[in-house]
Amino acid sequence: MATQVCPCGYFGSGARKCKCTPGQIGRYLSKVSGPLVDRIDIHIDVPAISFRKLRSKSGQLDSVAMRADVVRAAGVQAGRFGKGKVHTNARMSHKQVEKFCKLDQAGELILKQAMVEFGLSARAHDKICKLARTIADLAGAEDIATEHIAEAISYRKLDRKL
Ligand SMILES: [Zn+2]
Incomplete structure (x- = not known):
């Protein structure tokens, strides 16, 4: 979307x-905000890019490497959830979020600040935790680090009040 x-x-x-x-x-964004925005996992800006940038190949993960990361992260998730109904981080219940998305003290603090500052809903809170879990899985990290939770928060742009 x-x-x-x-x-x-x-x-x-x-x-x-x-x-x-x-x-x-504000009026424009209110047309797409609220419950709908809440249900979308990732919100990001996609700025117009210059022709030169579009044509340059340096510094980015190529799609082969990206695919390898995704396959590995999917394997991690399959191991996490076993034989239950849920197979991916995105489908975790609130209880599973509590179990599998533990944060360290710094991560807790960042998330709490974001909740207060942006007035995030309970659903947005869980989505951020799930995203952070996936970012950590992609990075091959067992625990969710501060940078993972910070990145996840950055993907919930439309939750913020302008
Ligand atoms: Zn404008």
Whole structure:
């Protein structure tokens, strides 16, 4: 699912200046916010990229390496859940989130701050924990580290009040 962030489409883009007022942006975003946004796992900005960047190949995971990471992470998840109904982090129940998404003290603090600052729902909270678990799995990490929870929070952009 894709949407612009404001009526003119340039909010947050470096390319051109957005001419929308905060009120216009708020009204625009309220059309896609709430329960729907809550149910989407990952929210990210996809800024327009320059032709030069589009054509350069350096520094990015290529799709072969990416596939290997995903296959490995899927294997980790299969081992985690065994024979039950749930096979992926995304489908975890709240109880499973509590069991499998333990955070260290620093991680707890970051998540708590995000909850308060962005006014996150219980559902958004669980989604962040599941995302962090998957990010940790992709990184081959047994425990969810601070950087994993921070990255997961960064994928819930639309939960924030502007
Ligand atoms: Zn705009």
